[in-house]
Amino acid sequence: MWKSIASNALTLLIVMLIAAAALVAWGRNEFVKVGPLETAICLRVEPGASLSAVSRNLEERGAVSDARIFRIGADYSDRSDKLKFGSYLVKQGASMEEVLQQITAGGASSCGKEVNFRIGVASHEVVLRELDPETQRFVEVVKFDPAAEAPAEYTAAVAEADLRYNVIVVEGATSWQVVDGLRKVPFLEGEIAAVPAEGSLAPKAYDVVKGSKREDLLAKMVTDQAAVMAELWPQRAADLPYDTPEEAMVMASIIEKETGIASERADVAAVFVNRLNQGMRLQTDPTVIYGITKGEGVLGRGLRQSELRRETPYNTYVISGLPPGPIANPGREAIAAALNPSDSNYIFFVAKTLNPADGHVFAVTLDEHNRNVEAFRALERAAAAE
Template sequence: MLSFFRWVLFFIALFLTVIGGALFFGHEMLVAQGPLETTKRIVIPRGAGPATMARVLHQEGVIAHPLLFRVALMIDSEPKPIKAGEYEVPAHTSMQGLVELLQAGKLVQRRLTVPEGMTTAEILDLVRKAEALTGEITVDVKEGDLLPETYFYSRDDTRDGLLLRMKEAMEKTLDEAWRKRTPGLPLANRRQALILASMVEKETAVPAERSRIAAVFLNRLRLKMKLESDPTTIYGLTDGKKSFDRELTKADLQSQSPYNTYVVTGLPPGPICNPGRASILAVTHPAHDRSLYFVADGQGGHVFARTVAEHNRNVERWKAIQRERQEQATPPTAGKP
C-alpha cells in the first residue's frame, strides 16, 4: 500500500513538473523576440477571426507560430476584441506585445493636409488621390464648403466620410466666427463673411496682412465702392477648375462675369476658394484701418493707402519694380555689351 502511494506521489510530481515546464516554456515563447526584422504595417481584415488573423500575421512575417498566437488569445485573462484595420508593428515584437498592440486598437493614423486657398475642385482631386481611402465621391460639396486643415484618417475610411468631416469643420468654424464677430460689419450673413474670407485668402500669403486686407474690402463695401479684386475676376474666367498663369488683360477686366468685381458692385455671388480659419477670423475681426487701396510692394506683401493719390504713387513704384525685374530677366542682345 505504501508503495502505491509513492507511485501516486511520483506521478503527481511528474505531472506538475511537466505542466510547470510547459508553462515556463510557453511564457518564454510569448515574451521572446518575434521574427520581424523591421517595423511593418499590417492589415487585419474586417470580420477576421483568430485563425484568419494568425494566418495573416504569419504570412506577413510578424509571427513564427500561428497556433501560439491563437493560444495567446485564448489564455488572455482580460480578452478584448481586436479591431479590423491597419497596425504598425515594431521590429521583433514579441507575441505578448503583439496581442497587447492589437487589443489596444491603435490603428495607423494617416494624414491629409489641405492647404488654405484651394478650390473645391482641387480638394476633391486631392481626396481622390489620397492613399488608403475607399469609395467614390458622392457627397455634394460646393465652393467654400470645406475647411483647409490637416485631417487624420485610417485605412479604409471613405472619401465621402472625410469630406463630410471637412464640411462639418467649416460649418463649425464659420458659425463660431460669425457669432463672435465685431459689431457693425457691412455683411448681411455668415455666407457673405465666407465669400469675403475667400477673397482675403487669395489676395495675400502674408498672415499679418489678412486683417488689413479684410478691412480694405469692408471699408469699400461701406462706401459702395467696387471691390476690384483680381482673384475674383480670375475665378470668373476659370470657374476655379483650371490654372491662370498670365496677367489680366483689359478685356478680362471688362468681362461680364458676376465674379468680375471691377464691373459689379459688392461681393461676388459665391466664394472663390476654401478659406482657412485665419482668413475667416480676419473678416469677422478686421483691423482698425481706414485704408481703401492696396497694391503689391515687390517683397511678397502689400502697401496700403487711404487716398487715390497715395495709391497711385504706390502703383507707380510697383510698376517700376516690375520694369526693373523684366530688364534683369531679359538676356542682352547678341553684339551688345
C-alpha cells in the first residue's frame, strides 16, 4: 500500500514538474512572441508610476495579452523597478519584451508632444505638435505668434515633464533676426551680449533642453556653420572667382536670398560665377536691400530707383565684385552650390511667375533675358488689372 502511495505521489510530482515547466515555457513564449497590438499607440509613463499600473494600462489598450505575465517577466529580468517616465511609441505587434525594454531603457521620448520655435525672416512662430501613433507623423495642435498670449493647449503642454523642444532657424535669416528670435524663445534662458557675424550661424533645427542658455545655442550654431564650410571647402570646383571660404560664404548668402528652390541653386550660382568671371556686376536686389536694412528686419516694400543708383558697399548694381560680407546665414545646400555651381553659360534669370515657389527662368543672352522679363511684366500687369 505504502509503495503504491509513494509511486502515485512520485508520479504526481513528476506531472506537476512537467506542468510547471510547460507553464514557464508558455509564459516565456507569451513574453517574447509578437504582441496583440493591431495599431501603434503612444504610452505615457508618469513620473513615479508603478509597474502594476503600467501593465494594466497596456492590457486594457490591447498592447499585451496578460498583465501578470508582463509583470512576471519584468520581475524575472530584474527590471520591475526601473521604469523611466516619458512618452513611448509602442508599435504594432510589439512583444512584451520589446515594450519592457522601451519603458525601462529611458532616453528621449519617442512620441507625445513637441514645441517648435521657428525663427523666420519676416516673423517667428511657436508650433505645438503631437505624434499620431497610427501614422507616425506629427499633427499640429496649435500655432501662435510668440508675441501673443499663449493658447491653453500650449500652457497645458509645457507642464508635461517629457515635452520636447526644438528651435528651428530658417535658411536665409540674418544674424540679427536669429538673435531677435532667440530672445523671444520662452523656454530658453540668459542674455545675448552681441549679434554674431553675418553668415556665421547654421540654419537648421536644434534640439534643446528647457532652460538652456541662449548664448550656448548661438555658440552651437557658429560651430556647426564653421564645420559645414570646413567640410565643403576642400570639395570646391576649380577656378572659382573667389579665393577664401569667407568670400564663398558671401556668395552662398546671395544664392540663399535669391532662391529657396533646391533644384536651381546651382544654376543661380552659375549665373553669379559667370558674371564675376566676365567682369560683370552681380546686380542682385537682395544685396541692395541688405545695404538699406543692415539685416535688421525686412524692407517691406519694393526698391526705389534712387536706392538702386545710390553707391553703398552692398549695392551690386553700382560696385564691382562681391559685397564686403554675407547678407544672411546660408544653409548647407547654398554653400555647396557656391562651391560647385552648375556647368552652364547662364548670365541672367528672372522669376518665372508671380509665385516665388515656381522658381526662375534662366537665359544666356540679353535678348532672351529681355523676352523673359517682358513675359514676367505681362503677368504683373494682368494681376494689377484684376
